[in-house]
Amino acid sequence: MQATETVKLILGKGEPLIGRLLTYDALGMRFREVRLRRDPRCPLCGETPVIHDLSLHAETGAACAVTPGHAENSPHAVPAKAG
């Protein structure tokens, strides 16, 4: 499926899974589609990003969880988003 999506992106054809998560259960042979939204509080691509380069990855373990709104002017904690 990753290959199919890649080919569609290269050709610019069809509807790629942007904003959609396709899940597949081999045992039940079921596919499910989940709508995904950009998180406006996302630390990378949200409205007030705090990640502007990769320097946080230089420190082991620090990169994975960045609380959205980490900057001084947004002290609010954000509840964990359901995956």
Add this chain to the structure above:
Amino acid sequence: MKTYRDLVNEAKQVIPEISVEELQAELARGTAPTVIDVRDPDENREGAIEGAIPISRGFLEFKIPDAFPDPETPLVLYCLSGLRSLLAAKALHDLGYRNVASLAGGVRRWKELRLPVVREEPLTPAQLERYSRHLMLAQVGEGGQRQLLRAKVLLIGAGGLGSPTAVYLAAAGVGTLGVIDGDVVDLSNLQRQILHTTPDVGRLKVESARDTIQTMNPDVTVVPYAERLTVDNIERIIKDYDIIVDGSDNFATRYLVNDAAYLLGKPNVHGAIFQFEGMVTVLAPGRGPCYRCLYPSPPPAGLVPS
């Protein structure tokens, strides 16, 4: 008696013209209509706008209904100077196509503004045969196959996710496949990592990948990176690729790839598997969520194995 100027003026009454600047902006945004090059084949081979579909004016009315059955399909036609494309667009209008524009000034104006053109190498007879099942699809065709051959895709990981993806992309003729994986092939990998075979046990995965792919399809160039992706090498590695395919096996790498791909504007085809379940999505910078939107933090250590 009329001249071509009269025909052009009649066409201008019903066909809107789009400027080169407007078309270029729409192409950059990904919102452009389908672009059709209506010149003769020998002109098209000299240099065309990337992604344009060549349908010469002589065959236009005959080929268009199969290629684009929906008369509302947004189309932009271009030729050398913008005159033939106006007449061609008027012909489509007469057929009932209501969303056709003509590129003012044509590809001559495009080149005046120093915008890039691609000089297409025609497919060889062997390629016409190999990819014939692609060429007969309206959504692909020769132009699409050439796009595949020009594309550069980086596969993060040549393991459980990367293997089948690599096999299919190579078979399809994606011209450049970067493969990054620091591991060596283990016997227990062979149950699912179909890129590798029994004689490859003990070899570097990227070298096994390169050899398998070369045999499958010599049109594909494999760029092996026998290293782990880190903050020090990732930007240098991914910047030359069009699309990233994330088949990595740990969360730290997933976040690193996500951030780097986003910051460099690369779409990331993200996949994950665990036992009998799989999931796939496309993380496209500016068009949809990123990995952090979905998973602000990784699951507790030990809950999900790497």
